[in-house]
Amino acid sequence: MNHFAKASTSAKKIVKEFRDYSIEKNIGETITVDIFAEGESVDVVGTTKGKGFQGVVKRHGFAGVGEASHGQHDRSRAPGSIGGSSYPSRVFKGMRMAGRMGNDRVKMKGLKVVKIFPEKNYILISGSVPGHIGSTVFIQK
Secondary structure, eight states: OHHHHHTTOOOOSOOOOOOSOOSOOOTTOOOOGGGSOTTOEEEEEEEOOEEEEEOHHHHHOOOOSOSOOTTOOSOTTOOOOOSOSSSSOSOOTTOOOSEEEEOOEEEEEEEEEEEEETTTTEEEEESOOOSOTTOOOEEEO
16 A cells, blocks of 8 residues: 555555566556557566366367277276386376466567557557456557
């Protein structure tokens, strides 16, 4: 609350520090889309959509066993072998297995600024912007 009181502004939902910021701003001033230009290349940082706990077919693109014949019982989406038994007696790090998918911080580089709407403080970016609708993203020059 002391940071907001010093800036003489109300409390905000998200507080973010911007390092190596070349434009001079005083404490409490607002950053708008005017710092960007149409046709400029930018990087967009966001958190991807969370998919929850997923199997190896969806998470890593495994094909499964294939044909469901010759006694293959419910093996069409199974991961298969994960390593040796007596040697090395463990599972190697990085083995692709089922687990939590998504909800990762991702930076999409080289996206293009198509249009800027300064009256509404909107920016239109062409490309794959990470995150769900309404999520917070950070746009970097």
